[in-house]
Amino acid sequence: MDLGSIYFWDSLKKDVDKAIAIKTMGHDQIISDLKKALCSDFPDTPIYTFGSRIMGLASDGSDLDIYVHAYGNDVYTDKPTHTMLTNQMKIANAIRMSSENWIFIRTVDGMCPLVVVRHKPTNIMCDISFSRKISADQNNLVNYIFELQPIARYMVTYLRGWAQKHGLTKFRGHIFILMVIFFLQIRGKLPSIKDLQANLPPNFGPWKTNFVKLGLSSFNMKTVALNESEVRNILKDFFGYYSEFNYAQLIVCPWLGKELRRTMIQAHMPSGSQRYYCLYVSDRHAIIVQDMMHLNQNKAFPIAQHDLRSFKAKCKDMKMNTK
Known part of the structure; x- marks a missing residue:
């Protein structure tokens, strides 16, 4: 919307209000289902949500970013460690075994490895990270x-x-x-x-x-x-x-x-x-x-x-x- 438009303010407020509604809706079901899927390999592991949905900047189709604070993540490294890559494999396998609630999409390599999944009950795409809480x-x-x-x-x-x-x-x-x-x-x-x-x-x-x-x-x-x-x-x-x-x-x-x-x-x-x-x-x-x-x-x-x-x-x- 152009700054000079008579609809500028109403349109912007609508977008912000919608994003804040997404932020405040909570994602408890997603976290609960993920903890259930990971309970064998990562019992009692803290899980955090972040990204545009948590900052009040998202739209309906935005992904949810999730961080799994797994063992070995407290040590700073410039590159993913063997432990982190092992955790990636464990998370991917756990998602595959939990097909009732999850669809495994792919793994992503690089400086910040990911497991990309879709949560079936909410149809929300999720990027699961596990290497850096930063x-x-x-x-x-x-x-x-x-x-x-x-x-x-x-x-x-x-x-x-x-x-x-x-x-x-x-x-x-x-x-x-x-x-x-x-x-x-x-x-x-x-x-x-x-x-x-x-x-x-x-x-x-x-x-x-x-x-x-x-x-x-x-x-x-x-x-x-x-x-x-x-x-x-x-x-x-x-x-x-x-x-x-x-x-x-x-x-x-x-x-x-x-x-x-x-x-x-x-x-x-x-x-x-x-x-x-x-x-x-x-x-x-x-x-x-x-x-x-x-x-x-x-x-x-x-x-x-x-x-x-x-x-x-x-x-x-x-x-x-x-x-």
């Missing part, structure tokens, strides 16, 4: 940020639909979450992730996945009013900011919450992440959107220069053509 922890942080500044959820919801409409397929929801958070930090509406993690020790290898829940008043900030005028204006400001952002020189860095040159990243990262210096200054990245917790990851690595040019042009159009 993704679930990131979702907890995003949900907290959405509570601090509810306008952030409205912005991400709008931007996902806007990107889809304009064929900006490489700009996915998780990228917009980080870009929106960073933009609101730049505008003095949100604290940095560094401030939310101040004085906390790393708890997953070199990374911090926990944070302190502080109100905006602790940072001398206020909640942005949630109404049609404010949302329209802040989205226009978002488009203006990113239409002129110096992507070749700067990093979208929610951890620091301020503009940072690529060449300065090593000096500003916490101990333990400096060895990833080469990732950030590499000219091969059209855009660098740093993960909030896994600080050696560029979440926008699939975006090529032509994708970025299209994005900047569309942002400029939105800035110029919105009253």
Whole structure:
């Protein structure tokens, strides 16, 4: 929906309300059925849900992300261990043996192995992970940020639909979450992730996945009013900011919450992440959107220069053509 449309606000509210309804519906049956399927190999194992359905950003057809906190997952590794790959096989076999409630789809290899399944009673596709709880922890942080500044959820919801409409397929929801958070930090509406993690020790290898829940008043900030005028204006400001952002020189860095040159990243990262210096200054990245917790990851690595040019042009159009 165009920002200037008379239907803009009603349409956006409808999308947000629907996503929040999905978030609050609960997924107890899915978790219960999964625990039943895994009880022999993974008794009393904690299971967490995360992803767009849990952040209030989903549509009816969205997948549910599930994390199984299996044995061996507390040790940080850059690559999947033999134990993790064994767990993948066990989960896949358990799903196959539980055909009453589950349909096995496939396994996915890579840095974060998955078992992809469908839950029959709800017809919801599920991506089951079991190697890193950091993704679930990131979702907890995003949900907290959405509570601090509810306008952030409205912005991400709008931007996902806007990107889809304009064929900006490489700009996915998780990228917009980080870009929106960073933009609101730049505008003095949100604290940095560094401030939310101040004085906390790393708890997953070199990374911090926990944070302190502080109100905006602790940072001398206020909640942005949630109404049609404010949302329209802040989205226009978002488009203006990113239409002129110096992507070749700067990093979208929610951890620091301020503009940072690529060449300065090593000096500003916490101990333990400096060895990833080469990732950030590499000219091969059209855009660098740093993960909030896994600080050696560029979440926008699939975006090529032509994708970025299209994005900047569309942002400029939105800035110029919105009253």
